[in-house]
Amino acid sequence: MSEQVLQVIEPDGAVNQKLSPPLPETELLEMYREMVLVRCFDERGLMTQRKGLIGFHLPSTGEEAAQIGSAHACLPNDWVFPHYRVPGVAMHRGVRIDDMVANLFGNVNDLAQGHQMPVHYSFKAQNFVSISSPIGTQIVQATGAAMAAKIKGDPNVVITYFGDGSTSSNDFHTGLNFAGVWKAPCVFFCTNNQWAISVPYAKQTGSETIAQKAKAYGMPGRRVDGNDVLAVWAATREAVERARSGGGPTLIEALSFRMGPHSSSDDPKRYREEKLCEEWRRKDPIDRFRLFLEHEKIWTKEQDEAVWERCRLEIQEAFTRQEKVALPALETMFENVYAEMPPSLREQMEEMRRLGVHSAQQGFFPL
Amino acid sequence: MPTVTLLQAVNLALKEEMRRDDRVVVLGEDVGRNGGVFRATEGLFDEFGGDRVIDTPLAESGIIGTAIGMALYGLRPVPEIQFLDFILPGFDQIVNEAAKFRYRSGGQYTVPMVIRSPYGGGIRGGHYHSQSTEAFFAHTAGLKVVIPSTPYDTKGLLLSAIRDGDPIMFLEPKRIYRSVKGEVPDGDYTVPIGKARIAREGKDVTIVAWGAMTTDSVKAAEEAEKKGISCEVIDLRTIYPYDEEAILTSVAKTGRLVVVHEAPRTGGFGAEISALVAEKAIEYLEGPIVRVTGFDTPFPYTLEHAYMPDAHRILNGIEKVVRF
Numbered sequence: 060m061s062e063q064v065l066q067v068i069e070p071d072g073a074v075n076q077k078l079s080p081p082l083p084e085t086e087l088l089e090m091y092r093e094m095v096l097v098r099c100f101d102e103r104g105l106m107t108q109r110k111g112l113i114g115f116h117l118p119s120t121g122e123e124a125a126q127i128g129s130a131h132a133c134l135p136n137d138w139v140f141p142h143y144r145v146p147g148v149a150m151h152r153g154v155r156i157d158d159m160v161a162n163l164f165g166n167v168n169d170l171a172q173g174h175q176m177p178v179h180y181s182f183k184a185q186n187f188v189s190i191s192s193p194i195g196t197q198i199v200q201a202t203g204a205a206m207a208a209k210i211k212g213d214p215n216v217v218i219t220y221f222g223d224g225s226t227s228s229n230d231f232h233t234g235l236n237f238a239g240v241w242k243a244p245c246v247f248f249c250t251n252n253q254w255a256i257s258v259p260y261a262k263q264t265g266s267e268t269i270a271q272k273a274k275a276y277g278m279p280g281r282r283v284d285g286n287d288v289l290a291v292w293a294a295t296r297e298a299v300e301r302a303r304s305g306g307g308p309t310l311i312e313a314l315s316f317r318m319g320p321h322s323s324s325d326d327p328k329r330y331r332e333e334k335l336c337e338e339w340r341r342k343d344p345i346d347r348f349r350l351f352l353e354h355e356k357i358w359t360k361e362q363d364e365a366v367w368e369r370c371r372l373e374i375q376e377a378f379t380r381q382e383k384v385a386l387p388a389l390e391t392m393f394e395n396v397y398a399e400m401p402p403s404l405r406e407q408m409e410e411m412r413r414l415g416v417h418s419a420q421q422g423f424f425p426l
Numbered sequence: 427m428p429t430v431t432l433l434q435a436v437n438l439a440l441k442e443e444m445r446r447d448d449r450v451v452v453l454g455e456d457v458g459r460n461g462g463v464f465r466a467t468e469g470l471f472d473e474f475g476g477d478r479v480i481d482t483p484l485a486e487s488g489i490i491g492t493a494i495g496m497a498l499y500g501l502r503p504v505p506e507i508q509f510l511d512f513i514l515p516g517f518d519q520i521v522n523e524a525a526k527f528r529y530r531s532g533g534q535y536t537v538p539m540v541i542r543s544p545y546g547g548g549i550r551g552g553h554y555h556s557q558s559t560e561a562f563f564a565h566t567a568g569l570k571v572v573i574p575s576t577p578y579d580t581k582g583l584l585l586s587a588i589r590d591g592d593p594i595m596f597l598e599p600k601r602i603y604r605s606v607k608g609e610v611p612d613g614d615y616t617v618p619i620g621k622a623r624i625a626r627e628g629k630d631v632t633i634v635a636w637g638a639m640t641t642d643s644v645k646a647a648e649e650a651e652k653k654g655i656s657c658e659v660i661d662l663r664t665i666y667p668y669d670e671e672a673i674l675t676s677v678a679k680t681g682r683l684v685v686v687h688e689a690p691r692t693g694g695f696g697a698e699i700s701a702l703v704a705e706k707a708i709e710y711l712e713g714p715i716v717r718v719t720g721f722d723t724p725f726p727y728t729l730e731h732a733y734m735p736d737a738h739r740i741l742n743g744i745e746k747v748v749r750f
Contacts, residue, residue, distance in 0.1 A: 203495020
């Protein structure tokens with residue numbers, strides 16, 4: 060039943076034994092470390108933007124469980140069509156922190172050649188598809204890729220991530236509609252963090268839940284406590300296995316809360332009350348999982364301090380390294396528009412080379 | 427060598443390439459069981475089955491968006507948009523996604539996809555079955571825009587397009603789908619993207635045209651010949667990236683330019699060609715550059731025959747540049 064919210068870990072860290080999935084201790088600890096890494100990455104990203112060293116950052120604070128739990132349910136050969144608020148999925152899949160930070164600086168190490176704004180990552184080696192700013196466009200593309208996997212007879216599943224705002228978009232509707240008709244091996248993972256910049260869930264849709272929209276598209280919908288990493292893992296694993304075995308797509312709604320601003324240019328105090336954040340701070344996904352690990356007697360205070368220290372250091376060192384790296388050369392602006400540069404574009408590049416660049420980077424992105 | 431129509435050339439290209447390359451997939455509304463409302467995809471469903479010839483739900487953003495996903499994953503999709511007029515719900519996916527995937531990922535992700543669509547007027551279809559919006563796509567870095575005017579070029583260019591690594595708009599001039607016939611070789615051959623064709627050689631006036639307007643421009647040139655004016659007609663074939671050299675070489679020879687397109691005048695692709703020639707060949711020009719185009723109105727129903735440039739109006743343009 061889609062209205063029932065799946066939960067494995069109680070808020071105080073105790074486990075509902077009947078739902079407890081069988082995960083080895085090493086994987087549980089790895090999940091915890093990755094959530095801490097995401098939290099540290101976002102802290103550093105915002106701080107670096109405030110210092111004026113990068114133009115923009117978009118944090119995923121409070122949504123670490125939704126990212127890490129779901130990422131652990133997928134295989135390396137599965138494809139991810141992300142949105143811009145799931146850095147943890149990239150990290151779990153083996154993307155190097157230095158490559159992510161290089162993208163924030165848009166420096167010569169950036170795999171995207173400084174072509175895009177920060178956090179719009181693209182990591183082909185980890186099947187983490189290029190992110191764009193228009194909302195929801197990845198959803199319908201994910202359906203197509205899943206269909207291609209099915210046509211080719213590959214056992215791969217495609218998972219796509221998006222927020223509650225995206226569910227209002229054309230491409231959410233079209234993507235789920237096509238997937239339902241085609242029985243595409245796709246998992247539609249919606250992190251309902253309840254805010255689309257300043258627009259709350261109640262102004263986004265007249266529907267009581269997002270999960271129930273699945274019915275209209277001919278697929279199962281699942282609501283899950285998005286701040287419970289093990290519930291997220293269980294729900295995603297079920298959906299991934301359904302897709303992989305030919306059972307078609309699933310829509311997952313992971314209930315969470317956007318603890319921070321939409322981005323470094325946003326000030327949530329303008330439109331929402333601090334006490335909402337306080338309520339949700341008590342449901343913090345990292346705290347909850349730490350309590351669970353302590354209950355299970357596989358985690359101590361000393362180990363916890365050590366992992367936070369290591370993660371902060373790892374992130375800090377990556378930022379320090381990438382800050383010193385040069386910006387891309389002028390020619391890169393003209394590269395990768397097409398497989399081969401057309402003569403007219405080459406002419407533009409040559410003219411620019413002769414003229415030289417006489418102005419500097421200015422200003423910051425305002426929203 | 428067989429003589430076929432433009433439409434049959436489309437069908438031949440698709441059939442042959444689908445046999446040659448099992449990554450090629452066709453999708454769109456009514457393309458499967460029905461063989462396409464213009465019959466462009468006739469026979470493909472029977473030969474290749476529903477996994478490779480897909481009847482989609484009714485959503486252009488879905489046809490294009492899913493095709494993008496397929497191309498990213500390693501197929502070579504050829505989605506069809508039933509009439510170019512209906513492409514607009516898919517415009518975001520074309521402009522913001524397909525055209526930008528290579529650039530925004532630093533070359534990691536590419537979208538080798540051909541969007542086929544019948545365009546242009548002349549079938550009494552009014553506003554929503556007649557638009558020529560090649561300028562919207564020519565203005566988008568990352569896209570290529572190809573418009574054939576002969577059956578030979580249709581098959582050759584479509585094969586080139588399917589094999590190309592970039593997203594391509596392949597616009598088919600529907601008015602001449604069945605009325606223009608030509609010899610088309612059996613088997614594999616390609617026509618290069620980015621190169622124009624001299625449809626008629628001449629020395630007094632250069633006419634640049636594409637699509638169905640090429641045929642009308644040749645007719646106008648024949649009329650002009652009777653008045654002692656020798657016209658060179660260039661069939662542009664690729665709108666972007668376009669063959670600047672062919673245009674400039676011809677204008678250097680003739681000193682006079684007429685550009686012909688069905689699309690509305692203001693901001694039409696003729697303006698781009700005019701600017702190019704004014705910048706790079708002004709020393710050769712003997713008179714102003716004249717554009718013979720559709721009007722700045724939505725495409726009319728009853729007076730369609732008055733809206734679209736015909737041989738008479740093109741001849742008027744030729745005489746204007748000659749008499750200057």
